Amino acid sequence: MKISGVQVWKEEMPLTRPYTIAYKTTSSITNVFFQIQCDNGITGIGSSYISKAVVGFTSDEAYESIQQNKDWFIGRDVRQFQQIVHEARIFFDNNPGVLTALDLALHDAFCKFIGIPIVKYYGQKIRGLHTSITIGIKNVQETLEEAQEYYDRKFKILKVKLGNNLEEDIERLVKLRENFKDNMKIRIDANQGYSLAELIEFCDRTLDLDIELIExxxxxxxxxxxRSLSWDIRKLIAADEYLVDAQSAMHLVQNEPACGIFNIKLMKCGGILESKAISTIAEKSNTDLMWGCNDESVISIAAGLHAALSSSNTKYIDLDGSLDLARDIAQGGFKIEEGFMTLTDTPGLGVELL
Ligand SMILES: [Mg+2]
Structure with missing residues (x-):
């Protein structure tokens, strides 16, 4: 089952709703797509959209790197896909934009070849989960309006971006809790916006608001x-920008754990194989798993869900990254009903190109 052809291309994808987080505003994104053809007629698709601020590489660099090295993939046997990913990690200098696109395309093709969805290749541990849906940094009134829209769309979990202004952050959360009582779970993402002292103050002042976790x-x-904080605070912390691979996961939990939750994103660690290594560290250290995303095609969102639902420590998913795309190049992969995400029983990723 040898790779006989590869294509790589970029797509500019506008967002239906531009958003602001602690360090930037985003209105459109560029995903990299990578497709392999095998000599037995099977194809595999992968995609990536990485953040230079988090992983040190751009999606453009990933695209150029694959484009310039197309011959590297030709003739490789997809049945040995783990070996291909291992060699690619060295050849492509650990660039997660290349590795994720490749890792996903190989998983897709290999699992189509053996005739099962990726989640069943690793063993499905969880049937499905509610995803959070994200509200960017905005004022109290706009926050409440957007939350109402998501409530009306039957989402059960809000993820609120904050971290620029502690007073306004707390006011937004107080008002959200007043308005939605216990009908919505609330998790937050400060995107590195607080000092240690501000974090302690935030936790003290939001004790009654039932905040599920703090990214x-x-x-x-x-x-x-x-590590210097009480476990009551640490257990709520979901490491995100810090947690980029299995090695950083180990640093977080060696000796005294610095957090209670890992937020795994395929776009940080370079694909499903590395995500499963982090997932194993989570299991052995009793760390809960959250699976997050960037603004991504359904291709890589589906991949994140396959990885999440095949990991026994998964407790949270935040896989709303394809919901605000004004245009995508693929469909399928997962179902989402009232915010509850499940996979289809289609072999591979289960996505179909449009
Ligand atoms: Mg985050």
Missing amino acids: QPVPVKDSLST
């Missing part, structure tokens, strides 16, 4: 210093 509250460089 990356402090700067990446301070991520291990949360």
Whole structure:
């Protein structure tokens, strides 16, 4: 089952709703797509959209790197896909934009070849989960309006971006809780916006608001210093920008855990294989798993869901990244009903190109 052809291309994808987080505003994104053809007629598709601020590479660099090295893939046997990913990690300098696109395309083709969805190749542990849906940084009134829209669309979990202004952050959360009582779960993402002292103050002042978890509250460089905080605070922390691979996962939980939750994104760690290594560290260290995303095609969102539902420590998913795309190049892969995400029983990723 040898690779006989590859295509790589980029698509500019506008968002239906531009959004702001602690360090940037985004209105359109560029996903990289990668397709392989095998000599037995099977194809595999992968995609990626990485953040330079988080992983140190751009999606454009990933595209150029694949484009310039197309011959590297030709003739390789997809039945040995784990070996191909291993070699690619060295050849492509650990660029997660290349690795994710390749890892997904190989998983897709290999699992089509053996005739099962990727989630069943690893063993399905969870049938499905409710995803959160994200509200960017905006004022109290706009926050309430957007939350109402998601409530009306039957989503059960809000993820609120904050981290620019502690007073306004708390006011938004107080008003959300007043308005929605216990009808919505609320998790937050500070995107490194708080100091350790602000985090402590935030936790003290939001004790009654039932905040489910706090993504990356402090700067990446301070991520291990949360060890000085009480476990009541640490157990709510979901490491995100700091957690880019299995090695950083180990740093977080060695000796005294710095957080209670890992937020895995395929776009940080370079695909499903590395995500499963992080998932194993989570199991062995009793760390809960959250699976997050960037703004991504359904191709890589489906991949994240396959990985999430095949990992026994998965507790949270935040896989809303394809819902705000004004245009995508694929469909299928998963179902979402009232915010509850499940996979289809189609072999591979289960997606279909449009
Ligand atoms: Mg985050």
